[in-house]
Amino acid sequence: MTETTPPPSLLSSGRRRWLAIGVGALAGLGGAGLAAWRLSPGPAQPDAAAQLWGATFEGLQGEPLRMADLRGRPLLLNFWATWCPPCVQELPLLDRFHAEQRARGWQVVGLAIDQAANVQKFLQRVPLQFPLALGGLAGSDIGRALGNERGGLPFTVLFAADGSILKRKMGELTPEDLALWATLA
Structure with missing residues (x-):
């Protein structure tokens, strides 16, 4: 062998x-x-901020949310949906940020790229204190103008009191992001 x-x-x-x-x-x-x-995020279109400030969105009770009424103070605008796990994960963080920063003049608005019934059902499980509105197609278009070319969620934009864009982030926010952003406006 x-x-x-x-x-x-x-x-x-x-x-x-x-x-x-x-x-x-x-x-x-x-x-x-x-x-x-x-x-x-991609580059924001030159008129993106103007598009946002000229927009009106439907609130969850049918009332209008006129973005022009929010100018003059820092604004954190979050595009989200109930079917988006990172969106749902960051919403309590945004709610705490709103509670901690509103005395300093901050505003937080959630623009849901979703159906009203889905958002209402979600809010029964996870109540939020900051204003929410339905983005619809206009919200998606404004998100793209602000640099969210792929339409991904979550997408967050920080505006200065003068209405200019300070920061943008695709994906889930972290406590570190918000701590840094709070120092900017």
Whole structure:
């Protein structure tokens, strides 16, 4: 009986390990780059802020929410939906921010890209103190004008008291984001 020996490997186990680590690192960097690209808002259209300040949205009780009435104080505008897990996750954080910052003149508005019935049902489970309105197609169009070219949610825009755009973020806000933003306006 003859004994067969396996063919010699082209790469030693140490080299294979380093090659695997290198390939893994490159894949990770590529994934991080893709995520950063997807989560970076595009440029805002030159008239985006004017579009927002000229808009009126329907409140949850049918009352109008005129954005022009909110000018003159810092505004955090959050585009969200009940079917969006990161949106739902950040809403209590936004509610705490609203409670902590309103005495300093801050306003927080949630613009739901959703159906009124879905938002009403959601608010029975998760009550929120800051104003909410229904965005509809006009809200989606304004979101795109503000740089949310892909229509992703959540999308948040911080406006200065003069109505200019200070910050924008695609994706879920963090407590660190809000702590930094509170110092800007």
